[in-house]
Amino acid sequence: MPVYNPPLRDMQFVMHEVLNVAAEYKQMPAHAETDEDTINAILEEGGKFAAEVTFPLNVSGDAEGCKLNRETHEVTTPKGFKEAYAKYVEGGWPALSCDPQYGGQGLPIVVNQAFYEMLNSANQAWTMYPGLTHGAYEALHAHGTPEQKKTYLPKLTSGEWTGTMCLTEPHCGTDLGLLRTKAEPQADGTYRITGQKIFISAGEHDFVPNIIHLVLARLPDAPQGSKGISLFIVPKFLVNADGSVGARNGIHCGGLEHKMGIHGNATCQMVLDNAVGTMVGEPNKGLQAMFVMMNAARIGVGNQSLGLTEVAYQNALAYAKDRIQMRSLSGPKAKDKPADPIIVHPDVRKMILTAKAYAEGGRALSMFCSLLIDRELHHPDEKVRKEAEEMVALLTPIVKAFITDNGHIATNACMQVFGGHGFIKEWGMEQFVRDNRINMIYEGTNTVQSLDLLGRKVLGNNGATLKKFGKLVAQLVEEEGVNEKMSEFITPVAMLGEQITKFTTELGFKGYQNADEVGAAAVDYLRVLGHLVFGYFWARMAQVALRQIAAGNSDPFYQAKLQTARFYFARLFPETATLMRTARAGAKSLLDTEAALA
Numbered sequence: 001m002p003v004y005n006p007p008l009r010d011m012q013f014v015m016h017e018v019l020n021v022a023a024e025y026k027q028m029p030a031h032a033e034t035d036e037d038t039i040n041a042i043l044e045e046g047g048k049f050a051a052e053v054t055f056p057l058n059v060s061g062d063a064e065g066c067k068l069n070r071e072t073h074e075v076t077t078p079k080g081f082k083e084a085y086a087k088y089v090e091g092g093w094p095a096l097s098c099d100p101q102y103g104g105q106g107l108p109i110v111v112n113q114a115f116y117e118m119l120n121s122a123n124q125a126w127t128m129y130p131g132l133t134h135g136a137y138e139a140l141h142a143h144g145t146p147e148q149k150k151t152y153l154p155k156l157t158s159g160e161w162t163g164t165m166c167l168t169e170p171h172c173g174t175d176l177g178l179l180r181t182k183a184e185p186q187a188d189g190t191y192r193i194t195g196q197k198i199f200i201s202a203g204e205h206d207f208v209p210n211i212i213h214l215v216l217a218r219l220p221d222a223p224q225g226s227k228g229i230s231l232f233i234v235p236k237f238l239v240n241a242d243g244s245v246g247a248r249n250g251i252h253c254g255g256l257e258h259k260m261g262i263h264g265n266a267t268c269q270m271v272l273d274n275a276v277g278t279m280v281g282e283p284n285k286g287l288q289a290m291f292v293m294m295n296a297a298r299i300g301v302g303n304q305s306l307g308l309t310e311v312a313y314q315n316a317l318a319y320a321k322d323r324i325q326m327r328s329l330s331g332p333k334a335k336d337k338p339a340d341p342i343i344v345h346p347d348v349r350k351m352i353l354t355a356k357a358y359a360e361g362g363r364a365l366s367m368f369c370s371l372l373i374d375r376e377l378h379h380p381d382e383k384v385r386k387e388a389e390e391m392v393a394l395l396t397p398i399v400k401a402f403i404t405d406n407g408h409i410a411t412n413a414c415m416q417v418f419g420g421h422g423f424i425k426e427w428g429m430e431q432f433v434r435d436n437r438i439n440m441i442y443e444g445t446n447t448v449q450s451l452d453l454l455g456r457k458v459l460g461n462n463g464a465t466l467k468k469f470g471k472l473v474a475q476l477v478e479e480e481g482v483n484e485k486m487s488e489f490i491t492p493v494a495m496l497g498e499q500i501t502k503f504t505t506e507l508g509f510k511g512y513q514n515a516d517e518v519g520a521a522a523v524d525y526l527r528v529l530g531h532l533v534f535g536y537f538w539a540r541m542a543q544v545a546l547r548q549i550a551a552g553n554s555d556p557f558y559q560a561k562l563q564t565a566r567f568y569f570a571r572l573f574p575e576t577a578t579l580m581r582t583a584r585a586g587a588k589s590l591l592d593t594e595a596a597l598a
């Protein structure tokens with residue numbers, strides 16, 4: 001059976017030593033009281049919840065899955081899931097970073113994100129139920145009418161009700177402009193909604209008395225395509241004027257998908273049959289409102305893979321120290337044993353360190369992104385808020401796609417450390433691989449993320465936000481440029497920064513002549529930019545570690561950080577050279593292939 005220890009020390013390192021979040025919160029009136037001790041205490045309790053309540057249900061939830069009663073359309077989740085959710089609500093966890101106006105605790109997003117990383121390590125399938133609820137909360141908080149906020153936000157904040165996002169239909173996934181679900185306006189101001197949605201996570205379950213679906217649908221006179229989509233709240237049970245749960249609404253689960261992983265999460269086909277809904281935001285501007293939820297969910301999906309990378313790493317490391325097989329090439333290391341532990345073999349170390357470097361780099365990026373969101377929401381200076389918003393927009397596709405692709409590499413590598421045992425269910429490693437696989441697909445596939453990054457976020461604003469990230473790199477180079485000890489970390493990042501400037505201009509020029517050139521380069525481009533961002537954070541983490549060591553701190557944590565940084569720059573970062581080369585190969589080798597693909 002797998003093990004999981006919440007990585008509190010590393011979280012504290014990133015939050016307090018690299019990002020100095022508490023000092024920054026002092027400038028934000030909403031968070032001025034949030035100090036290091038408060039954050040640490042919450043995360044310690046949160047870690048206990050993840051390790052003791054939801055982690056023990058991960059393997060059993062995978063084996064058992066969800067069940068649909070075809071007569072009542074009710075879904076039963078795996079044994080223990082519902083009770084774990086009740087404990088989650090009882091502990092006040094859903095309210096952590098919600099608005100105090102609606103019963104929330106008003107804590108920073110960084111705290112919530114770190115807590116969710118641990119929940120994802122422990123049990124991604126379970127975590128998706130509250131995760132989607134939080135996304136629905138955010139969309140309604142940003143775009144709901146005062147009445148809608150009053151009705152729904154306190155219940156979503158407390159976790160008494162949960163939420164979903166209903167976008168996908170059988171014929172439309174990536175291209176939401178194709179969606180057909182219809183919304184007919186009624187005399188009383190509500191809408192009657194009819195259509196079919198598929199793949200709806202947490203669409204039906206037994207945790208709570210009401211489920212609040214956020215549904216994309218089309219008004220009768222709506223323009224074609226994505227400019228004709230509106231957003232609606234469609235509760236499973238209608239809500240009475242006094243806020244109590246009323247009659248059953250015309251939305252039900254018509255089937256459950258049988259899938260590769262996250263078996264404990266109900267992936268539902270949802271049938272809407274004249275369901276009553278109310279509009280969120282303006283007519284035909286539903287995608288804009290839904291983007292609040294989608295952007296939050298994209299960062300959340302990166303966080304899912306971060307969690308799985310961490311738990312896979314922990315298990316691979318423990319196994320590699322215990323499993324003895326063959327002797328080290330340079331002579332026996334465990335002379336008292338008939339063979340050496342496999343951790344002596346260079347390639348086994350490479351697999352484990354890959355996962356460690358991707359987990360710790362991903363944690364730094366995710367926390368930075370969450371801090372930017374805190375700035376965006378609460379910084380008193382409007383210019384700072386605006387800049388934070390732009391930077392989050394640039395980094396979101398990287399968090400989503402780079403961290404989930406790395407999760408794929410890392411969970412597979414960690415499974416490989418177990419040899420044949422990794423393929424056997426009882427060790428739990430193959431579940432991490434299976435559960436992670438969806439993260440590269442949903443919330444916009446990783447290809448779609450890369451098109452968003454290169455097409456919209458970089459070329460779409462002439463590289464303006466990318467230049468702002470470049471300034472952060474330049475600042476670090478200026479600070480540490482003459483420090484010889486830092487040059488092994490700073491030089492590759494500075495060089496890549498310069499190469500990316502040229503590479504981006506080149507792609508912009510080619511894309512201007514032929515848009516397919518952007519599509520042909522985008523996936524490689526995202527990975528290159530991902531390494532620039534990870535490289536920047538690895539250099540900053542090495543900087544802190546070096547300073548601590550120079551000051552006489554003998555905590556082995558800092559040596560570990562430096563060694564992992566060295567591994568990252570020696571073994572993972574250099575793939576940027578190949579990626580730039582393949583991106584430069586252009587669209588011709590992909591498109592001039594009619595005979596090959598006939």
Ligand SMILES: Cc1cc2nc3c(=O)[nH]c(=O)nc-3n(C[C@H](O)[C@H](O)[C@H](O)COP(=O)(O)OP(=O)(O)OC[C@H]3O[C@@H](n4cnc5c(N)ncnc54)[C@H](O)[C@@H]3O)c2cc1C
Pocket residue numbers: 165166167168171172173174175198199200201202259267438441442443444445446447448451519
């Ligand atoms: C387990 C699970 C849970 C899900 N949960 C939800 C949920 O809660 N709510 C919800 O609404 N949806 C959900 N989804 C749906 C998910 O978001 C979609 O599956 C995903 O967005 C892709 O859409 P699709 O499956 O229709 O693939 P398609 O859009 O058909 O894409 C097929 C392939 O074509 C590629 N492609 C498409 N367009 C382009 C392009 N322009 N350029 C390059 N490549 C392109 C894609 O990257 C992909 O590889 C879930 C799906 C699964 C499997």
